[in-house]
Amino acid sequence: MSIxxxxxxxxxxxxxxxxxxxxxxxxxxxxxxxxxxIIGHTGSGKSTLVQHLNGLLRPTAGTVSLDGANMHERKQxxxxxxxxxxxxxxxxxxxxxxxxxxxxxxxxxxNLGLSDEDVQQRVESALECVxxxxxxxxxxxxxxxxxxxMRRVAIAGVIALRPEYLVLDEPSAGLDPCxxxxxxxxxLQLYRTSGMAVVLVTHNMEDxxxxxxxxxxxxxxxxxFDGPPVDLFHDETIQLRDFGVSLPHxxxxxxxxxxxxxxxxxxxxxxxxxxxxIRSALKRKRDSSC
Amino acid sequence: xxxxxxxxxxxxxxxNEQNETLPALDHVSLDVAAGQFLxVIGRNGSGKSTLAKHLNAxxxxxxxxxxxxxxxxxxxxxxxxxxxxxxxxxxxxxxxxVxxxxxxxxxxxxxNLGLPxxxxxxxxxxxxxxxGMTEYRLHAPHLLxxxxKQRVAIAGVLAMKPRxxxxxxxxxxxxxxxxxxxxAAVCKLHRQQGITVxxxxxxxxxxxxxxxxxxxDAGRIIMDGxxxxxxxxxxxxxxxxxxxxxxxDIAARLRQKGIDIPADIIRDEELAVALCR
Ligand SMILES: Nc1ncnc2c1ncn2[C@@H]1O[C@H](COP(=O)(O)OP(=O)(O)OP(=O)(O)O)[C@@H](O)[C@H]1O
Ligand SMILES: Nc1ncnc2c1ncn2[C@@H]1O[C@H](COP(=O)(O)OP(=O)(O)OP(=O)(O)O)[C@@H](O)[C@H]1O
Ligand SMILES: [Mg+2]
Ligand SMILES: [Mg+2]
Numbered sequence: 312m313s314i315x316x317x318x319x320x321x322x323x324x325x326x327x328x329x330x331x332x333x334x335x336x337x338x339x340x341x342x343x344x345x346x347x348x349i350i351g352h353t354g355s356g357k358s359t360l361v362q363h364l365n366g367l368l369r370p371t372a373g374t375v376s377l378d379g380a381n382m383h384e385r386k387q388x389x390x391x392x393x394x395x396x397x398x399x400x401x402x403x404x405x406x407x408x409x410x411x412x413x414x415x416x417x418x419x420x421x422n423l424g425l426s427d428e429d430v431q432q433r434v435e436s437a438l439e440c441v442x443x444x445x446x447x448x449x450x451x452x453x454x455x456x457x458x459x460x461m462r463r464v465a466i467a468g469v470i471a472l473r474p475e476y477l478v479l480d481e482p483s484a485g486l487d488p489c490x491x492x493x494x495x496x497x498x499l500q501l502y503r504t505s506g507m508a509v510v511l512v513t514h515n516m517e518d519x520x521x522x523x524x525x526x527x528x529x530x531x532x533x534x535x536f537d538g539p540p541v542d543l544f545h546d547e548t549i550q551l552r553d554f555g556v557s558l559p560h561x562x563x564x565x566x567x568x569x570x571x572x573x574x575x576x577x578x579x580x581x582x583x584x585x586x587x588x589i590r591s592a593l594k595r596k597r598d599s600s601c
Numbered sequence: 602x603x604x605x606x607x608x609x610x611x612x613x614x615x616x617n618e619q620n621e622t623l624p625a626l627d628h629v630s631l632d633v634a635a636g637q638f639l640x641v642i643g644r645n646g647s648g649k650s651t652l653a654k655h656l657n658a659x660x661x662x663x664x665x666x667x668x669x670x671x672x673x674x675x676x677x678x679x680x681x682x683x684x685x686x687x688x689x690x691x692x693x694x695x696x697x698x699v700x701x702x703x704x705x706x707x708x709x710x711x712x713n714l715g716l717p718x719x720x721x722x723x724x725x726x727x728x729x730x731x732x733g734m735t736e737y738r739l740h741a742p743h744l745l746x747x748x749x750k751q752r753v754a755i756a757g758v759l760a761m762k763p764r765x766x767x768x769x770x771x772x773x774x775x776x777x778x779x780x781x782x783x784x785a786a787v788c789k790l791h792r793q794q795g796i797t798v799x800x801x802x803x804x805x806x807x808x809x810x811x812x813x814x815x816x817x818d819a820g821r822i823i824m825d826g827x828x829x830x831x832x833x834x835x836x837x838x839x840x841x842x843x844x845x846x847x848x849x850d851i852a853a854r855l856r857q858k859g860i861d862i863p864a865d866i867i868r869d870e871e872l873a874v875a876l877c878r
Contacts, residue, residue: 329741352776353748401747401774402693411618451617458692458770459645459803481747484773485692487644487803488844514748514776555776560806560847564869571873582847586854593860593876 312343312378314364314396314476314508319373321359333359335532336373341508343475348523348540349512352555355529357512358401361478364510365396394423397474401481401512403465407453412438412464413445415453419472437471438464440497442490458485466494470501477501480512495522520544520559520580528554545578561585568592603670605765605797606633606656610665613651625651627820628665635670635764636795638788640808640828643817644842649801650692652817653769656799657687670764685714688763690771694754695743703729703745703753704738710761721760728756731786733779747774755783759790765797766790773803784810805832805846809867816841829865848872 321334333356341347341364349357362368363375366382366389375382382392397419400406409415416437420430438445441463448456453464462485469477477498483491499522502509513519519526520540528536528543535554536543543549544562551557558566565577565585575592579585613626626648633639641649654660655667658674670686672679688710691697700706704725711721729735732752737745742753751774758766766787772780784807790796800811808814814831816824818841824831832838832845835853839845845853845867852866852875862875 323744329744331744350776353752353774353779354746358746402695404693404695450619455615455617457646457650463645481774485645485770485803487842488805489839489842490645491803514774514780516777552778555778557777557781564847564851564872567869567873568876571877573873573877582850582854585851586858589851589855589876590858590860 312475314341315339315376315379316360316363316370317374317376319363319370319375321356321363321368322371323359325371332532334363334370337532337534338373339527339534339537341476341510343508344506346502346509346522346524347511348519348526349510349529350514350516350519350526350554350556351529351535355555356532357529358480360529361398361480361510361512364476364478365398366392367398394472395474396476396478397469397472398478399466399469399480399482401484403462404454406465406468407461410452411450412443412453412456413449415464416468416471419468423472433471433473434467437467440470440494441467442493443467459487459490462486463490463494470497473505474507476508476510478510478512481514482511483513483515483518491518516544516557516559517561520562528556530554541578603635604632604668605635605637605670606631606799607668607671608632608652608655608666609668611652611655611662611667612664613648613655613660614663615651625820626655629820629822630665631815631822631825633797633799635797636791638791638798638810638812639800640811640814641799641801641817642803642805642808642814642843647817648820649817650769651820653689653767653799653801656765656767657689658683659689685761686763687765687767688758688761689767690751690754690758690769692770692773694747694750694771694774697754697757698742698750701741701743702738703734703740703742706742706753707756707760710757714761724760724762725756728759731759732756732783748776748779751775752779752783759786763796765799767799767801769801770803772807780804780807805844808832809846816843818842829867832867833864 316339319337323331369383377392380388382388407415416434417430420433435445443463526540527534568575573592575588608631611629614622614624617623643649661675667674669683672683699709707725708721711724732755734752772783791798809828814828815822832849835845848869849867852862852872856862866872
């Protein structure tokens, strides 16, 4: 069970003055159960790449297949792709279109042909999942919400589909810190219980460092790194800046402490663990100085 | 000291589809001195964007008042002057694209100011440089990536050289390097040209760079102080759906464990110095 991109390239507006390469010979296999983070500078091709995962874009060259079937060979294939691969777009305004929040979130489940009762139940649990109260927002227009509220509705709409592959393009942009933590906690919960795959595009290094098992770095239309996050953030030979990415905050704090000659492991992540490590480093320092 | 923004008892309500009123700002009062760098933080729906829209008269108060450099935003005769004084970049750059070429888009504001063509060209060049989009000058703005559009929108406002710059989550789609570059450009304008900055953000490390942090909740201002004072109240900030910078968080946890660390630590470097003295 996987999505496979084989040697795909994508050019926007070929044959016009606006012609622009966005992907060049990219190959990638995403298995069910994976949690993949994608980072890289603005314009590096992340959104273009993930829009191939649900067949929204058709590669200029190369093939994209879901569970072994080429997405673009038969119409039927694309329909099953849309049901199995759920996508939250970078700008939520681009995917909200119904008159009420309820209808918007219900759109996917209704398309799956579920009963009204099931639709109702899915909408309610999806809204709850993103921290919105059904009573408060269900009847409101999605376009007359605050930026962060709109994003929550867009995420709920995709969660309600219960996809096998969940693709999130910058889902935390515009969310307040608690909202971000809560929604990620829910997504992790879904991920762990359902065995789905999660593909997360983000500019937030903490998010990938904490959650992704596998990290991709895009740069100028290509995947330039593919491996566990620690391998990227702790390889001194990689110039993160050139990729438009940075260290997670905790990591850069730990590196600053090391630069001030505190003897501490800079791969730690959890705040409580960091605190304990600082305490023992301080103790070692005191002991050795007397 | 001149006051750039003077907000007094400002109230604003929206109406929902059932025509019921939804209060979004509830007796907000706030004075911002000319040349101040103010960060506004607060959970989703707390009223930040609504407040921002009052600053350039996109919205006007239901009750109370909002003065921009002494001009009442309700006075429609002053609308043009208010908009010229306060430049604003929104959350979603799509709503701000007006032209079919990046350079035309950035030139749109200065053209409306009636500036001579040579000056317009210079401003377009400088602002694109500041946001790192020089090489996209002849591209179509609506065909750019999310973060590239945001940069163009910021350049468009910088080119107007407003005395007050309001950034409503305008760096949310930028990569970390781009975000710190744009923020550095804004800080430089603030320092060198004394521009007043209102920065609305969900990135606490950005708020740390401000002179002053205002925290909103449920349409009201509930905290107001310098970054060190605001972010040292870790519990309170968390209860408002927000977070504190990592250094402040670790410092607070260490203090709880009885380690002697000053209360006003918000930056990595400050924590390192305090621990290694
Ligand atoms: N609709 C389009 N038409 C033409 N070119 C486009 C279009 N969308 C994106 N591009 C170009 O393709 C390249 C890749 O864009 P893409 O949106 O995939 O980048 P991204 O990595 O998602 O960036 P960001 O972090 O800013 O969202 C960029 O150079 C961009 O200018
Ligand atoms: N056009 C509108 N019509 C009706 N209600 C609105 C409208 N715009 C915003 N609201 C409501 O007003 C309140 C304040 O919204 P505002 O956009 O000011 O919040 P915000 O602090 O900017 O939030 P965010 O961090 O999500 O951007 C919210 O409850 C929101 O649902
Ligand atoms: Mg993108
Ligand atoms: Mg807002």
